[in-house]
Structure formats: structure tokens, C-alpha cells
Amino acid sequence: MVWGGGVLAVLLLLGGAGGAWLYGSLDGNIHSADLGDRLGGDRPDNISPGSKNILVVGSDSRDGANAKYGKGLTTMQSDTLMVVHIAADRKWAGIVSLPRDSYVHIPSCERGDGSRSDPHFFKINESFAIGGTQGGDVAGAAACTIKTVEKNTGLRIDHFASVDFQGFKGMVNALGGIEVCPEEAIHDKKAHLDLEAGCQTVKDEEALGYVRARYSVGDGTDTGRIGRQQEFMESLAAKAQRKLTSPKALYGFLDSATKSLTTDEELAGIKPLYDLASGLKDIPEDRLHFLTVPNYPREADVPSDKANVVWQYPQAARLFTAMAKDEEVTKKRLTAESADPLYASRVRVQVLNGTSEAGAAAVAARSLAKFGFPVTTGNAPEEAAKTSVTYPPGKAAEAEVLASRFPGVTAKKDAAATPGTVTLTLGPDFEGLG
Structure with a gap:
């Protein structure tokens, strides 16, 4: 998550820096990734012209100076994944973290x-490794990650940015470090961190270790780590805006950031970054929203899975729909709406095949079962014009959990529906569970 804070801080600083003096010295730092036609043509539409969605990946590369964090990996790795949404009016921005343990359709x-690769269900960060495996490059890794995020969120991704370990440390060091206040000591061998409890300023390896530590602090989950990363990111972005007022300090920060930055070809360069950033410099801190897609442990739906999380519906769908429509979502609002999750395992589903394709209901049922829905199948009495969700009295909330997974499908009450069961009738428009 902190990588997103770094990218946002770069944009905020460029927007207030005047820009021109930076072009010659920093423009060549940024690496570009040619995505070409790897994204295909079946992509979500941008329904809010002027707004921007930037997919940011914290690259877990172990090359060069990063080798101490683990050698011998055969694929490219992503440590953090998020979408930075910049509003069309440039008056607010949202940074939404997608936990790397999210169980999604790839x-x-x-x-x-x-x-x-074959389509399948797994952790979302595997998409970066698939695209970057067997001689792959950042462009391939980015393309697969973009396709996966678009498939599961319905958002059109306009740009891509990747930042690695070394760039993160350079940004923190240029600010003189960031204050953190752990409530308990952190001793994490994997993150190379030994930190005592209490408020202190961290930089270089300690800063990196702090945002990477997971198993030795808190509840040991990725979502717990995201909470600490969000606090760190808020401090980083705020301190960058507040402290980097001299050309020397600003240059040091931007030099470290841009040397570790890889973007799509359209965004690669100080000028396009400056053009994007120019409208952001006046965004107040209280309108920079640091969010996490609502989620819960998949174990609640599939008891054997203790390693992954699933996104919470309908709250996740509402969040992504709001972003697509360029509607502001605050952390307070999202937290309140997500306070009482309704697990998929509590939603009994009947899938009826209303298409001419034999076995369609069984295919849909297998996908739903992966997310813990108890499913039965059958055939609709007649072919359906389109996919629908119906429910009996008292099952409106359960129906919304199911319907929200299928864009464009609205649940409708049916007094004659099977008691206690939500019915998914497949039509010719059904495209599967994403």
C-alpha cells in the first residue's frame, strides 16, 4: 500500500514543482512498459471521462540490491496491489488496496x-507472476494483472505503475524518515526488522521492514499489514507535501522515486506525469481516501482454506461501482457499510439453466461453490431472455450478495420462489463469475 502513497506523493509534488526544471534531469529515469495488444479488446468502458484509474504494484523484485530479501525466484513478484482513483474534477482521490491474498478469478x-495460462481461481497477486514468468518482463506481468483487476472489479484501468523496494527506501530517506508508533516490539526475520515498541523515526531498511512485516506482528494477516501500511502511507504523502519545499530536497525525493518507477508508455516521462499531477496539488488531506476493498477470511465459507480472503459482497461491488461513476467514497462510510458481513456460505443458491447450452448450470455452480455458496442445479421451465436473480420473502439481503457479483443483474422478489433459496437463472448474456 505504501507504494501507492509514494506514487501519489510524486504526483502531488510534481503538481506544485513548476515542472520544467525537472524534465532534463529526471525524464530519463522512468522505465516504460509496452503493453501492446496483450490486454485484448474485451475491457470495461470508462463511464466517467476525465477520471483516471492507475493500477500500482509494489514490485517484490529480488534482483540487484534487493537480493537479500530472497533469491532463486523464477517469476516476477508483487508485494502490494492497489488502484489509485483520481477524480475528474481533481478535488479528491481514492487509493484502494486489493489484499494480495484475495481469492479471485484470474x-x-x-x-x-x-x-x-488457463483461467482459474487463486490469489490475485499470482497474476503478476503469471505474466512475468519464463522470461517475461514488467509489461507482461502488468498486462495479466490489469486483466485480472478489470475482470474482478469492472473498472477500466487507464495507467499502470510499478515501484520497487529501493525506490521506496529512497523516498523515505529523502524525507528524513517517517515516524511510526508500534504498540509492541516487532522482531521479524523475514522482513529483517528488529524494532522496539513506542514512537520512533524509521528509514532505509527499517522503514522497508516495517511495511513488509506480517507474521510477527498483530494478527499476522495481510489485511492487518495493510492497516499499518495505510498509516505509513498517509504520513509519507502528508510529510512529502509539507516538507519538500526546497529544490534540493524535492529533487532527492523525485530522483529516488522515478529511478524505481516503471509505467505504461503513455505515462512514462516527467511531462505526462506532470500533466496528470498539475490538478492534484490542491487536494486537501481529508479528501485523500485510503481504503481497502471489504473482505473477510475465506475460511468462513470454505473451512479448509486458512490462507486467503474473499471480497465482501455487495459492499465490494458498491465500492467499485462508485469508483466507476466517479463518486467519492470515504473510509468512514465504507467501514460502516461493511461492519456486518453476510457470508456466501449462508446463501443457499439454486442455479437454473435458461440457455440452450447443455451443462451451463453445472459450470456456474462449480464457480459459485469455489466461493462457498451451497448450490443445487436444474433446468428453467423455458429459455430465459437474460440472466436474473429472484428470491422469496425474507431473503433480500442474501439475494443482493449473489446478484452483486454479476454486473447488470438486479435481484427481484418472487413470492412463488423456492423458500429459503435464492435462484440464479442463466440467460444467453451470462458471462460467468468474476
């Missing part, structure tokens, strides 16, 4: 050797 992607 579409077919091109690997580094030109072969293709």
Missing part, C-alpha cells in the same frame, strides 16, 4: 514464453 494470460 483470466487466461500470455506468459513470457508466448504460451497462455
